[in-house]
Amino acid sequence: MTNAPVSDLVTATGLEPAAEPASTRSADRKARKAQKARKKSVAKGPKRKITWDIVWAQRALLAMAVPLLLYQVLFKYVPVYGWAIAFQNYKPGRGGIFDQQWVGFDNFEKLFTGVMGERFRQVIINTLGQSILTLVVGTFGAIILALLLNEVKNLGFKRVLQNITYMPHFLSWVIVASLAAVALSLPNSGGFINQFLLAVGIVDEPVMFLTEPNYFWGIVAGTSLWKELGWNTILYLAAITAIDPALYEAAEVDGAGRYRKMWNITLPGIMPTIVVLLIINSGWILSTNFELPYFLGNGLISERAETIDVFVLRYGYQLGNYSLAVVAGIFKTIVAIILVGSANQAAKRMNQETLV
Amino acid sequence: MSSTPVGAPVQPVAQPGAEPAAKPLATLVARPLIRRKPPKTRRKKLTTEHVLFTTANTTFLIVLAAVTLYPLLNTLAISLNDGMDAVRGGIGIWPRVFSLKNYEVVLNMDTIYKAFFMSVLKTVVVVATNLFFTSMLAYALSRSEFVFRRPITLIFVLTMYFDAGLIPNYLLIRDLGMLNSFQAYWVPVIISAFNLIVLRTYMKSIPEEVIESARMDGAGHFRVWWQIVMPLCKPALAVIGLFVAVGSWNAWLDTLLYNSGEQWLSTLQYELQKLLASSMNAGQNSGNMANNAASVASGGQLTSPIALRSAITMVAAVPILCVYPFLQKHFVSGLMIGSVKG
Incomplete structure (x- = not known):
């Protein structure tokens, strides 16, 4: 692996000076600072308007990203519905979440003070x-x-x-x-x-x-x-x-x-x-x-x-x-x-x- | 001071030998030599201290390496020892009564044998799907022209910090009807947010011209991703793939939570965990593992729980120790995946 990718991985984790060879470090840092400044100005520059034309033109990228986005939402955020159980007296035998008895904050009280x-x-x-x-x-x-x-x-x-x-x-x-x-x-x-x-x-x-x-x-x-x-x-x-x-x-x-x-x-x-x-x-x-x-x-x-x-x-x-x-x-x-x-x-x- | 050239001015003893040695040389030879000279004089001066420190340091590090290796060597020795004899204890790093019987018993145990192949299958599927989907998404998010890349990236990054919890996750898998199915192993883990960010950053380092020219020639995004970007990402994919593989091979909680109802879905780590749990209850509390010696009989062959457990431990560890040499090359970049994540 060449040096560039390594230092790039390092940047990703926020330990950027770590894996560089010492000799190129200061020069590299200057270059990176300049690059960062450029990136920032690009990021904060005039916002492109999102039009349907652009969205249509990027349909391939959307096809790559959106299904996986929905997937991630399903497996990482949707489970939050299970938090409802915290406010119920949940009995597995009683059926699904909607068949349970609601008890308000009783469980919180029970766990922290009761x-x-x-x-x-x-x-x-x-x-x-x-x-x-x-x-x-x-x-x-x-x-x-x-x-x-x-x-x-x-x-x-x-x-x-x-x-x-x-x-x-x-x-x-x-x-x-x-x-x-x-x-x-x-x-x-x-x-x-x-x-x-x-x-x-x-x-x-x-x-x-x-x-x-x-x-x-x-x-x-x-x-x-x-x-x-x-x-x-x-x-x-x-x-x-x-x-x-x-x-x-x-x-x-x-x-x-x-x-x-x-x-x-x-x-x-x-x-x-x-x-x-x-x-x-x-x-x-x-x-x-x-x-x-x-x-x-x-x-x-x-x-x-x-x-x-x-x-x-x-x-x-x-x-x-x-x-x-x-x-x-x-x-x-x-x-x-x-x-x-x-x-x-x-x-x-x-x-x-x-x-x- | 012995190396000070004759022509050099006499210096007070307290002054380190670097300066006088360097000056006359500076007029004669190229600069780099001046830099190399001072340490040489120092080293001669500090001989006793240097030797003492190096000896102490080396000894300490060798002891540390021995402490690291001993538990594994000990388990290996027990697993290669006769089961009934192992119960007597006192085995170091060399088997006392050599025997391959434990491995014979373990590999003839239907559950272990099948669990091994299930672990292999699960690891292969997880690595393949994970690399495929993570890199596809990473490619889309690495394209600077992609208008939704910021919100999408944010949603993924937040999942590194947000976890609904063990039971809500279990309920989701249950409600999706994936309990006791092979899908429960790989479907929930096809994307890791951390690896996604690493891979996206890596892809950004690919020169824009490479991708631009391919696009000019009429290649669509899917083609650019699969035929141009993926081959260029091989080092990063290797690192991520190896770490995903290690993680999947070592996992046991997914089996316990989702797939403990079906024996054919059991994995090696889960079997080992069951064995560990039962021996912790039986052995530790009564304070003596010898009590349940000879309780394990398989195929007419007698062996002891401790020997059997050692053999299974080695079977579970060996694949990792085999990929280890391949991992080494990638340590420097791999640590970013391993350590910071905690």
Whole structure:
């Protein structure tokens, strides 16, 4: 793949300086600025009037786009009719949506303050706790690994390391949860983490990882770290290669050592990437964490394991409590839109292109 | 300072060696050499620190790689071990009593065997339809003369952030009569908004002249899309296709929600998930997997749940590990699809 398409893909995601070779960067940036200005003036220029002639002339393009547009509306927006269930006492056996009993805001009351109030508050806390812990641990881990990988001068060794650490990203969560279940089990069931801890002498008796509620957030964060650590470094490594080498040379001339350069050049150099990624990811904070709590959370630890998505699937879908699950789903969607929207605004304010 | 040329002026020791070394050379040789010189002197000066850091760093990274690989190697070893023996535990990365029996049992299990082919079929259909429709729409939206491209793009982009929720989506599929049918796998996912934007941006980078000249020669939009733009988009299509394939292969929730009623529609990930769920209930709570050892018998062959599960895990992971080498080439562009999406 040539360079142009790569940087174009990068632009699409709002991390534009990341994957460019350093040498052409400043010239490229100037060119792009000019291009952007031109695009803007075109976009905001005199609006073409849409006449039937134009629409007819573009019938081929319309034929390509409109059926798919209708398709998307059907599968992404039309399901909103299901939100009606939130205001009903929905019983699957009673027939369709129009045969149900309307109850107003009873379900909202029930979920947020009433009978389910305590459980749902804990569910929200679990979602936030697991997400934030995963996000923080994952971000720190990826930055540190990117910095260390950047110091490896042997390119072959570096490539091998990258390929090994990227690999778990492509395994499904089912497989990862299965591996984690084995790893965390008791020593005689093949739990090699316990075997290791016992052998080294850190603990005297096996740790019951999956039956102790207080460990669960850590297990989720740790397992996610194992899966995504290498993959998350890619963006940071790309950002590091975009740092002007002249900065390092100047620092060397001034007598900066390895750590000095890492701390005072590399880290500030990738700071915009770090901040933008953190902001973007924090927008999705209620939407992450589904598979691990679903697979690894059992009855003994559900007070710490149950997240919104698990609640919707287990309590709502599988136990037939559709109404309350839809209320929880509406809550999640609305909060997510607010979070993602403000995250995008914040990222935009930092003068970075975002997707929307 | 050992490399400082004899003729150079004597410098205070605190001053780094770059300047004195560079000056006399600058008069003799081309500029690039000056740039290369300073690091060499530095490296000699910082030998102990450099060696220490490199050793520590290398060791740490090797340990990290080992930690990444160990769970998979361990599962591989267990799957290649005799099932009854595996229950005793203590298998590292090498099988203790080598046996292919687990794989024999797994591949003879009707459900797993069929689920494997259903996973393959589903992945192929999803990738084909997804690439076809996404690229067609991306082409239309990449044409700057297309009057409705902005509102249409906006409607698609918003779906990245808006999700009606699990149960409303389920109700739609149910009301469309697609429960327990193969359509439930591919029809709802023929377009991914994110890939659409990536592809549209890629198509915009194709020189306008290429498309213009084809249009001049009388090619319609469908023809330009299929015969001109698609071949030029191969790299982007490869990336998107591979990621869609991985996503489809790894999915299990669609089977659980829509198609769990029909055994022939079961996928490998779903079967593995069922096995995982049952062993989590049976094994973890009683605290000992040995309790239900020997409970699995298939075709007169005895093996244990843990060995069997390991074998199925490997069967589910191997196709991914096989396409992995092909994915590598596209990492730099692929990460944009994978990571930012979260």
